[in-house]
Amino acid sequence: MPTVAFLGLGAIGAPMARHLAAHDLGLRVWNRTATRAAAFAASHGAIRAATPADAARGADIVLTCLPVSADVESLLDGPDGLLAGLASGSVLVDCTSGDPATSRRIAARLAAQGIAFLDAPVSGGVVGAENAALTVMVGGEAAVLERVRPVLAVFGKSIVHCGAIGAGDAVKAVNNALLALHIWSAAEGLATLKRAGVDPAVALEVINTSSGRSNSSMNLFPERVLTRAFPRTFRLALLDKDVGIAAEVARAHKLPTPMLQMTAELYRAAHLAMGEEVDHVEVVKWVEQLTGTVIQ
Ligand code: NDP
Numbered sequence: 001m002p003t004v005a006f007l008g009l010g011a012i013g014a015p016m017a018r019h020l021a022a023h024d025l026g027l028r029v030w031n032r033t034a035t036r037a038a039a040f041a042a043s044h045g046a047i048r049a050a051t052p053a054d055a056a057r058g059a060d061i062v063l064t065c066l067p068v069s070a071d072v073e074s075l076l077d078g079p080d081g082l083l084a085g086l087a088s089g090s091v092l093v094d095c096t097s098g099d100p101a102t103s104r105r106i107a108a109r110l111a112a113q114g115i116a117f118l119d120a121p122v123s124g125g126v127v128g129a130e131n132a133a134l135t136v137m138v139g140g141e142a143a144v145l146e147r148v149r150p151v152l153a154v155f156g157k158s159i160v161h162c163g164a165i166g167a168g169d170a171v172k173a174v175n176n177a178l179l180a181l182h183i184w185s186a187a188e189g190l191a192t193l194k195r196a197g198v199d200p201a202v203a204l205e206v207i208n209t210s211s212g213r214s215n216s217s218m219n220l221f222p223e224r225v226l227t228r229a230f231p232r233t234f235r236l237a238l239l240d241k242d243v244g245i246a247a248e249v250a251r252a253h254k255l256p257t258p259m260l261q262m263t264a265e266l267y268r269a270a271h272l273a274m275g276e277e278v279d280h281v282e283v284v285k286w287v288e289q290l291t292g293t294v295i296q
Contacts, residue, residue: 001025002060004151007052007075007082008096009036011233012122013065015129016095016155020063021046023154030055056085061148065095065122068241069102069169076109088114091148095136097121097176097238099245100166101252103139107165116144119165120152121172126233133157139167170249176242181263182216183280187287190221190295200295201226224281225295232279239280240264240271 004025006017021027021044030049031037041048049055052075056062064072076083107117118140128134136156138145152159162171193203208218247264250257270286
């Protein structure tokens with residue numbers, strides 16, 4: 001089996017890395033806040049690396065999972081950076097929900113040193129990561145994907161080659177733009193129905209066996225909104241970032257995409273108003289404020 005390193009033990013990175021630690025991969029972990037990496041290493045039998053370079057040194061495959069592509073790019077340089085540790089012939093697999101332009105730039109820099117790159121964002125949320133049931137959408141060379149597929153299969157159930165470098169990022173961004181749109185539109189619809197005298201639970205019972213249903217109406221609203229539980233699993237700030245990437249990709253291709261652009265604007269406004277730490281589903285609270293109606 002190859003030797004693997006994992007950088008970025010956040011909400012989704014940590015459960016992904018936990019599965020890797022359970023296999024014979026000599027897993028080395030690095031995290032910006034070192035105490036998190038130390039706690040992870042102690043609990044899961046991984047080796048804590050002091051720097052990104054130390055994590056990458058001797059690894060055949062290095063995985064990263066950070067908030068944005070620029071964070072990954074910022075880890076490349078300097079004596080402690082990834083490029084100081086990555087060997088020619090190794091592969092950097094970036095599981096960040098990144099942006100295609102930065103991924104292409106990172107890939108070009110690595111290629112100059114004989115290092116392969118894949119953008120490989122994941123979908124399925126923290127629960128999907130805990131159950132090793134993530135969808136992994138991959139951009140880059142198909143042959144490189146085949147080399148790393150057994151490692152991705154440790155936490156991924158469906159691993160799909162989407163196209164050239166940046167294609168995985170683009171698919172992820174559009175998927176999450178749809179998620180954002182579904183949450184917002186379901187919130188507006190349910191607030192409207194509540195004002196019209198319909199219990200939101202009854203409305204969802206109908207919608208979820210009818211053509212307007214979505215993952216948001218079937219899972220997020222019953223489990224998180226009606227219950228007022230709003231668990232923190234995926235930050236609104238990150239969803240704002242994803243919708244912004246989708247809108248930017250559309251603009252780069254000069255496509256008229258009013259719905260996508262408006263969704264990006266709405267989520268930017270909500271993110272600014274609600275801050276860095278709220279969960280993405282808490283955007284519903286903002287729609288509730290706008291409509292003066294609690295969906296319960
Ligand atoms: P979190 O905010 O929970 O964790 C972010 C991780 O990145 C932490 O380990 C943090 O370190 C580290 N980090 C942040 N900034 C930097 C930096 N500048 N340099 C180095 N390390 C940094 O994010 P998630 O785990 O939720 O998300 C990670 C990626 O996965 C994002 O792109 C997100 O969009 C995507 N994603 C998340 C899902 C989810 O359900 N949470 C689902 C699918 C995709 P520290 O501990 O020091 O803060």
